[in-house]
Amino acid sequence: xxxxxxxxxxxxxxxxxxxxxxxxxxxxxxxxxxxxxxxxxxxxxxxxxxxxxxxxxxxxxxxxxxxxxxxxxxxxxxxxxxxxxxxxxxxxxxxxxxxxxxxxxxxxxxxxxxxx
Amino acid sequence: xxxxxxxxxxxxxxxxxxxxxxxxxxxxxxxxxxxxxxxxxxxxxxxxxxxxxxxxxxxxxxxxxxxxxxxxxxxxxxxxxxxxxxxxxxxxxxxxxxxxxxxxxxxxxxxx
Numbered sequence: 230x231x232x233x234x235x236x237x238x239x240x241x242x243x244x245x246x247x248x249x250x251x252x253x254x255x256x257x258x259x260x261x262x263x264x265x266x267x268x269x270x271x272x273x274x275x276x277x278x279x280x281x282x283x284x285x286x287x288x289x290x291x292x293x294x295x296x297x298x299x300x301x302x303x304x305x306x307x308x309x310x311x312x313x314x315x316x317x318x319x320x321x322x323x324x325x326x327x328x329x330x331x332x333x334x335x336x337x338x339x340x341x342x343x344x345x
Numbered sequence: 346x347x348x349x350x351x352x353x354x355x356x357x358x359x360x361x362x363x364x365x366x367x368x369x370x371x372x373x374x375x376x377x378x379x380x381x382x383x384x385x386x387x388x389x390x391x392x393x394x395x396x397x398x399x400x401x402x403x404x405x406x407x408x409x410x411x412x413x414x415x416x417x418x419x420x421x422x423x424x425x426x427x428x429x430x431x432x433x434x435x436x437x438x439x440x441x442x443x444x445x446x447x448x449x450x451x452x453x454x455x456x457x
Binding site: 233235263265272273274275320322323324333334335336337338339341 | 383391448
């Protein structure tokens with residue numbers, strides 16, 4: 230089946246630094262990717278939608294200058310958390326629809342970000 | 346996407362069937378019912394989806410009420426590895442890029 234590879238799985242960074250999270254679709258092309266954030270014991274909240282070759286669309290309340298999204302190719306989308314603060318500590322998950330002929334959304338394995 | 350309502354948690358014994366309910370009373374005629382599950386510290390994974398007819402696959406069965414206002418995910422024999430949060434989502438089968446909107450889900454606990 231379709232696979233989305235997400236890296237890193239865990240990252241600890243200092244306040245004020247930036248962290249990049251990568252999501253790659255391994256065996257299909259993903260013109261769209263969705264980025265979610267999940268706090269402990271809560272559900273997934275959509276942050277933004279990235280589209281290959283165009284600007285990302287951010288959900289209300291999500292700062293686009295803080296969460297930079299780049300969808301550089303049909304198989305790679307990145308989320309950069311800039312000037313990270315402890316309140317940005319969360320579980321970040323990407324997802325991509327599997328394509329025209331296959332139903333379903335494939336999710337990455339998630340990135341646990343801890344900002345200290 | 347139409348809003349869905351699920352119990353916060355359910356318990357099951359290992360090797361017994363589990364019926365996870367979901368209400369989606371505002372579902373539109375073209376909305377599908379999707380189920381995903383999330384194991385601890387992992388991204389969600391697809392379980393099953395359907396529109397009107399009941400559906401079976403190797404993971405589970407989906408029973409959809411005749412009026413489509415509710416559905417039930419059935420795990421025929423729960424195992425410890427089925428302990429997860431199960432999300433019921435209603436919306437289009439849309440591989441063009443509409444996102445899935447997650448509700449609270451049901452946390453399934455499986456007792457040995």
